[in-house]
Amino acid sequence: ATTTAFLGLGAMGYPMAAHLARQAAASGGRALVWNRTEARAQKHAEHYGSEAVSLAQAARADLLFTCLPTSAEVDDLIAALTPHLRPGTVWVDCTSGHPDAARRQRERLAALGVKFLDAPVSGGTGGAEAGTLTVMLGGPADEVEAARPHLAFAGKVVRVGETGAGFAVKAINNVLLAVNLWAAGEGLAALGRGGVDLGAALSVINASSGRSNASEHLIPQRVLTREFPATFALGLLAKDAGIALDVVQSAGASAPTLAQVAGLIRAASHVVGPHEDHTAALKLIEQMNRQEIK
């Protein structure tokens, strides 16, 4: 029977770890959880039958999952766990991290006999709750295959390349989300200023070639309603867009559109606030146009 530990029970980690607890209950394994703010781990244990443990106890797991804001927090946890880790453990990092950090982290953990896979996810908090996340993995094929059966929160699992490739693909995916969201926001602000009904405009766009996840789901559900529910922080999207620019740079690629949108998302995070939902980036477009998108 397998023992898993999940460290970082945030908006994503909390529901992801619930699927590990269900899998453990079904297979006679154990699902350990740890969170910096301990009360959240206690609550998880009460709700899902996971076991709230100390960091030292979590380090004894066969598979160690992390889902933290950035690779910097993962580095801190690696340092904290180093005295307790044992050879054979697999560290599966579901953070949307940095490819350079993944390569460093893999090397650092290899010295302790611990394997590291970058395994960021997409699908949002809804996908985490439903257990239908897409996981993009970077690392050796045999290690990815060994981890695959344990990803109980996944609907789709794809090995995208060697260590760091998972983080690279995730960053590019999210800068594309930023591009689609931002571009749709600009277009709708212009139509709104011209007196067009935005509900009618979206019903056309969403039956046409200009549609995107932003136009089909995010903007109707979060922006037009003025709800902006904070499930994915704008500051985290700005972080992802920044990583995407590093990916572009280190490949010697040219991606001026991505760079421009990354700059705009960073500006929106400063102006609107990093803890607001990522869709609240469009409030900067509203200010730029003196026009609400509603």
Ligand code: NDP
């Ligand atoms: P949250 O802010 O909701 O959660 C962050 C988690 O990290 C919390 O458990 C928090 O603990 C913990 N944490 C923060 N700082 C530290 C630290 N210094 N040491 C230890 N633990 C720390 O973030 P999300 O769950 O939204 O995002 C997590 C990762 O997943 C990010 O990389 C994000 O980009 C990515 N992601 C997010 C998606 C989303 O829709 N939200 C979708 C796909 C990927 P505490 O409770 O104590 O604050």
